[in-house]
Amino acid sequence: MIEQPKEIRFKGLGVSEGIVIGQVLRMHDGLQHVYHWKIGIHDVDAERKRFRAAVDLARRQVMAIKKQAEQRLGKDHAYIFDAHLLLLEDKKLTEDVEQQIAAHHANAEWAVKVVGDRLLSLYSEIKDEYLRERGSDIEDVMQRLVVALTGAEPQPRSLSEDAVVVSQDLLPSAVAELDLEHARALATDTGGWTSHTAILARGIGIPAVVGLRDFYRRTRTGDQIIVDSNRDEVILHPSSATLERYQTETANRIRGRVVTETGVAGPLRTEDGVEVILRANIELPSEFEGVEKYGARGVGLYRSEFLLARRGVIVSEDEQRIAYEDVARVAGDDGVSIRLFDLGGENLREPSQEAEKNPALGLRAIRFGLVNESVMRTQVRAILLAGKSGRLRIVLPMVADVSDVRRAQKIINEELANLNNEGKDVKPVSVGAMIEVPSAVWTADSIAKAVDFFELGTNDLVQYTLAVDRGNDEVADWFRTLHPAVLRSIDQGLKAARNADIPALVCGEMASTPAYVVLLLGLGATELSMTPSAIPRVRRTVAGIDSRVAREIALECLKAETADDVEEVVRERLSRLWYHLFPPASLPAPRQVR
Amino acid sequence: MVERTLTVRARLGLHARAAAKLVRVASGFDSKVELKRVDSGVSADAKSILSVLMLAASRGTSLQASVDGSDEEAAMAAIDELFAQGFGEMEPESAK
Numbered sequence: 157m158i159e160q161p162k163e164i165r166f167k168g169l170g171v172s173e174g175i176v177i178g179q180v181l182r183m184h185d186g187l188q189h190v191y192h193w194k195i196g197i198h199d200v201d202a203e204r205k206r207f208r209a210a211v212d213l214a215r216r217q218v219m220a221i222k223k224q225a226e227q228r229l230g231k232d233h234a235y236i237f238d239a240h241l242l243l244l245e246d247k248k249l250t251e252d253v254e255q256q257i258a259a260h261h262a263n264a265e266w267a268v269k270v271v272g273d274r275l276l277s278l279y280s281e282i283k284d285e286y287l288r289e290r291g292s293d294i295e296d297v298m299q300r301l302v303v304a305l306t307g308a309e310p311q312p313r314s315l316s317e318d319a320v321v322v323s324q325d326l327l328p329s330a331v332a333e334l335d336l337e338h339a340r341a342l343a344t345d346t347g348g349w350t351s352h353t354a355i356l357a358r359g360i361g362i363p364a365v366v367g368l369r370d371f372y373r374r375t376r377t378g379d380q381i382i383v384d385s386n387r388d389e390v391i392l393h394p395s396s397a398t399l400e401r402y403q404t405e406t407a408n409r410i411r412g413r414v415v416t417e418t419g420v421a422g423p424l425r426t427e428d429g430v431e432v433i434l435r436a437n438i439e440l441p442s443e444f445e446g447v448e449k450y451g452a453r454g455v456g457l458y459r460s461e462f463l464l465a466r467r468g469v470i471v472s473e474d475e476q477r478i479a480y481e482d483v484a485r486v487a488g489d490d491g492v493s494i495r496l497f498d499l500g501g502e503n504l505r506e507p508s509q510e511a512e513k514n515p516a517l518g519l520r521a522i523r524f525g526l527v528n529e530s531v532m533r534t535q536v537r538a539i540l541l542a543g544k545s546g547r548l549r550i551v552l553p554m555v556a557d558v559s560d561v562r563r564a565q566k567i568i569n570e571e572l573a574n575l576n577n578e579g580k581d582v583k584p585v586s587v588g589a590m591i592e593v594p595s596a597v598w599t600a601d602s603i604a605k606a607v608d609f610f611e612l613g614t615n616d617l618v619q620y621t622l623a624v625d626r627g628n629d630e631v632a633d634w635f636r637t638l639h640p641a642v643l644r645s646i647d648q649g650l651k652a653a654r655n656a657d658i659p660a661l662v663c664g665e666m667a668s669t670p671a672y673v674v675l676l677l678g679l680g681a682t683e684l685s686m687t688p689s690a691i692p693r694v695r696r697t698v699a700g701i702d703s704r705v706a707r708e709i710a711l712e713c714l715k716a717e718t719a720d721d722v723e724e725v726v727r728e729r730l731s732r733l734w735y736h737l738f739p740p741a742s743l744p745a746p747r748q749v750r
Numbered sequence: 751m752v753e754r755t756l757t758v759r760a761r762l763g764l765h766a767r768a769a770a771k772l773v774r775v776a777s778g779f780d781s782k783v784e785l786k787r788v789d790s791g792v793s794a795d796a797k798s799i800l801s802v803l804m805l806a807a808s809r810g811t812s813l814q815a816s817v818d819g820s821d822e823e824a825a826m827a828a829i830d831e832l833f834a835q836g837f838g839e840m841e842p843e844s845a846k
Binding site: 235236238239242243246247248249275278279282293294 | 766767769770773774795797798799800801803804806
C-alpha cells in the first residue's frame with residue numbers, strides 16, 4: 157500500500173507577496189559532480205581549445221544574463237555580473253587552468269575544479285566577513301565553466317506551468333537565468349530579506365519564502381506544495397482540506413484581477429460616492445510597470461533603501477538623483493513620496509562593532525539619518541534635484557514626535573538653500589511624516605501641524621503598538637493586525653490629520669487586504685497605498701461597499717476589547733453584508749482554542 | 751615608474767564591484783600596474799580581478815601602487831582618483 161504523505165508546514169520568511177499552489181521542481185544549487193581522467197599527451201592542445209571555447213561560451217552567457225538583469229532589475233543589481241565577466245577574462249585564471257591541463261594531463265573540467273577549489277580555499281581564509289562572502293561569485297563562475305564544458309548552451313530550464321522552484325540556495329546567476337515565465341514561486345533553505353532571491357522575487361512579483369533551513373532535502377520533484385508568502389510558510393503535501401481552503405482563496409484573487417484590470421478609468425468611488433485614491437508601494441524598477449498597468453494614482457511609498465543593492469553601500473548623490481528622476485517619471489502627475497532610507501544600524505555596521513541588542517528599537521530610520529547626517533543630506537539633495545523632473549515628496553520614517561520632524565526639516569531647508577546658492581534653482585518639496593510608533597500616534601496632533609501630510613505605516617504600527625516582533629514565531633499568536641489598540645491608533649492618526657486639514661495615506665499590509673480595507677475606509681481613510689498587484693482586489697472592494705456601513709462596523713470594532721472580538725465582528729458583518737466580496741477564505745479565520 | 755601609497759576608502763573594501771572598477775580602469779592603460787599591501791607585502795596585478803580580490807583589502811588597508819610604462823603618469827592619476835572617491839561608494843560616516 158502506498159502511504160499518503162502527511163501534510164507538513166515549514167516556517168520561513170516570506171519575502172514577497174502572494175500564494176501559489178503548485179508542484180515542486182527541485183533545483184540543485186548547480187554543483188556538478190566532476191570526474192577526473194588523464195588525457196593523452198597529444199590531446200593537451202585539443203583540451204586547451206575545449207577549455208577556451210567553454211570560456212567563450214560562458215562569457216556570452218554572462219553577458220546575456222547581465223543584459224537581462226539590467227532590464228528586469230536595473231543597473232544597480234546587474235553590477236555583479238560585470239565582476240563575473242572580468243573573472244572569465246582574467247588571464248591568471250585561464251593560465252592557471254591551462255597550466256593544470258598541460259602539467260598534469262588533466263581533463264579541463266578537473267583542471268577548472270582544482271583551480272577553483274584552490275581559489276575558494278584562499279578566499280575562505282579572508283578575515284573580513286563581507287569580502288569572504290564574495291567567494292560565491294568565484295563559485296558561480298567556476299560552476300558555469302564546468303557546465304559550459306559538459307554541454308553547449310545553458311540548459312534553459314523549461315519549467316512546466318506550475319513549477320515551484322525549491323533549492324538550498326540560488327546563486328545570483330541561477331536566479332537571473334530562471335525561466336521566469338513559468339517559475340511560479342520560489343522556496344529556498346537559505347537567504348533573507350536582502351538576498352538575491354528575495355530581491356528578484358519581489359521584482360518579478362512571485363511569492364517566495366526563504367530561510368526554510370532544512371526543507372530542500374525533504375522534497376521530491378513533483379510533490380504538491382503551497383507557497384504562502386503572506387503567512388511566511390510553505391506547506392508540503394497539503395491535505396485536501398488545506399488545498400480546498402487555499403484554492404478558494406487564490407480563485408478569489410484571480411477573479412478579482414480579471415474583473416478589475418479592465419475599466420480602471422475614472423475616479424474610484426464607494427457605492428455612496430466617496431472618492432478613494434489608490435497608490436502604489438514600490439521599490440524596484442521592475443515594479444514600475446505595475447503602476448500604470450494597475451492604474452495606480454502615482455506612488456504612495458517609494459522604499460528608497462532598496463537603492464542600496466547590498467548591505468552597507470550608500471550610493472552617490474548622482475546615482476540617487478537618477479533613480480528618483482526615473483520613479484518621478486513613472487509616477488506622473490500624481491507624484492511620488494520617497495521615504496528616506498529606513499535603515500537600521502544593522503545595515504551599516506562595521507564587522508568589529510558590537511550588534512545592537514534590540515535593533516527594532518535602536519538607531520534606525522530617521523534616527524539613523526539624524527546621526528549620520530551626511531547620508532541624509534546626500535539623499536535630500538538628490539531628491540531636491542530630481543524634483544525638477546517630477547512631483548516628489550519626502551516622507552520621514554519612524555518619527556517619535558515633532559522634534560524629529562523639526563530636525564529633519566532644518567536639514568532639508570539647509571540643503572535647499574545650499575543648492576540654490578550653488579545656482580541649481582530647486583524648489584521646495586512637501587514633507588510628510590510616517591506615523592508608525594505609539595509616541596507619534598499620541599502626539600499626532602502636534603506633528604500634523606508641522607508637516608504637509610501623514611503616512612500611516614501599518615506593519616510597524618502593529619509591531620510597535622503590540623510590542624510583538626513580526627519575525628518571531630514564538631509570539632506569532634500575539635501579532636494581531638485587527639487588535640483594537642491598532643485600530644484606535646489608526647483612528648487617532650487619521651483624526652489628527654483631518655483636524656489639521658492635511659492628507660493622510662495608509663500603507664502597509666492592511667491597505668492591501670480587502671477585509672481590512674473596509675475598516676480603514678470606516679475610520680475615514682481615503683488614500684491607500686499598496687503593492688501594485690493588490691490594487692485590483694482593493695479597487696473591487698472599495699467599489700462594492702458603502703462607506704457609511706463601513707463606518708458603523710469600524711465604530712463597533714473600536715469599542716471591542718480584544719482582537720478576537722474585532723475579528724468576530726468583521727467575520728460576521730462582512731460575510732452577511734457582502735458575501736460576494738468576502739467569501740469565508742478571505743476573512744480572518746476563527747482562532748483555535750488551545 | 752611612478753609609485754604612490756593609496757588607502758582603500760570604499761566602505762566594503764575592494765569587493766567585487768570596486769575591484770571590477772579598478773580592473774577596468776587599469777586595463778585601459780598600457781602600463782603595468784602593481785598593488786602591494788604595505789602591511790604584508792602581498793602584491794597583485796591590478797589588471798587581474800582575481801589577483802585584486804586576493805589582496806582581501808578591506809577598508810583602511812594601505813596599498814603601494816607602482817605603475818610602469820609609457821602612460822604611467824595618466825594611469826596613476828586615474829587610479830589615484832578612483833581611490834580618492836572611494837570607488838564611487840560614499841562612506842556613510844557621521845558628519846558630526
